[in-house]
Amino acid sequence: MKSIPDHLQQLQGKSVDQIETPALVIDLDAMDRNVQRMAEFARKHRVRWRPHAKLHKSADIAHLLEQAGACGHCVQKLSEAEALAVLGVNNLFISNEIIAPTKLRRVAQLGAMLDARGGRLALAVDSEIGIELLALAVLEMSSGPLIDVFVEVDVGQGRCGVPPGEAALELARLITGHPQLRFAGLHAYHGSAQHLRGVGERHQAIARVIEEVRRTCDLITAAGIPVPLVTGSGTGTLIHEAASGVYGELQAGSFLFMDADYARNEREPAQPAFEHALFVKAQVISSSGRHAVCDAGHKSHAIESGLPAVHGQGDATRLRFANGGDEHGILHPDNADGRLPALGSTVWLIPGHCDPTVNLHDYLIGVRGGLDGGLVESIIRVDARGALR
Structure with missing residues (x-):
């Protein structure tokens, strides 16, 4: 059984702000x-x-x-x-x-x-x-x-x-x-x-x-x-x-x-109202004035079912994610009057496809109390990561 590294164990009980990026986070x-x-x-x-x-x-x-x-x-x-x-x-x-x-x-x-x-x-x-x-x-x-x-x-x-x-x-x-x-x-x-x-x-x-x-x-x-x-x-x-x-x-x-x-599906009234619960926490590491760059490329999320969506946006900060390669994601305003996020700010991404995204990570970080101001409650091992045979 793979042991949880000390730096992750020490996150338990701390603010979600302390999670280093990119990281795969569960809204518990x-x-x-x-x-x-x-x-x-x-x-x-x-x-x-x-x-x-x-x-x-x-x-x-x-x-x-x-x-x-x-x-x-x-x-x-x-x-x-x-x-x-x-x-x-x-x-x-x-x-x-x-x-x-x-x-x-x-x-x-x-x-x-x-x-x-x-x-x-x-x-x-x-x-x-x-x-x-x-x-x-x-x-x-x-x-x-x-x-x-x-x-x-x-x-x-x-x-x-x-x-x-x-x-x-x-x-x-x-x-x-x-x-x-x-x-x-x-x-x-x-x-x-x-x-x-x-x-x-x-x-x-x-x-x-x-x-x-x-x-x-x-x-x-x-x-x-x-x-x-x-x-x-x-x-x-x-x-x-x-x-x-x-x-x-x-x-x-x-x-x-x-x-x-799945969010692209038209929801049926009888379908249970399932919510997004898996997110990639990313940080804005660069900005050109025309676009911003976050530190979560497709090594941190699968893209075969489409690129991630950017979570938790108001009308003035609505962003579109574009592929920036292995280590980077490109963020564009979704409308002409939109604003770019500031350097150092957090961006929460909803993966295009959960299953292969999880397989890219050793650990899931469970957060209780929401993505804004919540606390890390648990570190969950991805026990069958890479189990291909």
Whole structure:
């Protein structure tokens, strides 16, 4: 476990002004409200929620979400699961395919560790060879665990997964033929639908998903194989999956922090009012009179979903962020009469995409009492940073 450096530990209890830049900061009050709203939403709709830990990559945050009612956590990489499991996270779903025999042996070992302490491990599959190699890896252990296996169905993402219908049924049949594997249901996630901007667009996209998933469930059930669970969904569409009567579990993760890209979505009235809770604290280090420069370039925030938005602006100080390279951000007034921030002043940036932004940092700094005048309450390790395999 990586120890927290002394200079960061010494920040606890001090003003947010003392945080050196650039730094990744959580507004803990906003995050807590997001968690509360998600937990209430899941209870109201009687669905489980299994937030995606690839967002925060932190065992401390995973435990916080469990205390609020999360049934477990999704990850995308085996090494993410291993990093969190070592720190006591016991219910993990690797919502991705693993084919390499060496990795599948690690899957079996991780499953045995979680099983021994009352936890569960699940894995997504979309091929016969993936199922056979997983079964073999578990069988090679003298006391192999029972691994939960979800058949991934491609419901529009165009990435992993088999087509809905017969292909999914065939894999379900194959899983049930291996006593060391348990058919856990269907993994049906439409990632690109999360970022369709219009309410109508998202509704139409997920309506087609629900129809295909329901048809696939009916086909598998008619073949005498119960479908225990359909899992999927994300922050952008969760109201539709929750109301479907088909999905029993929501995998939304970005609700916790929200980002500039999600803010571009037209909000649906039934959607919980999630707030921005993750920010890059930056400082203005140069000014030319026509623009200002801050010390947060794209080494401190991911840009593949767009550049950061500048937070907390009045009309006279509204700023637009432009790419200045690895170490710099360029700040322009957003209107002709706008003013530039003074040298040395703080600028709060809302990352374009939370998940890869977190992966750029070793630590998250938790602030209580707001970004203006709040106090540092906690330093949170990014335990699975760089967990790519």
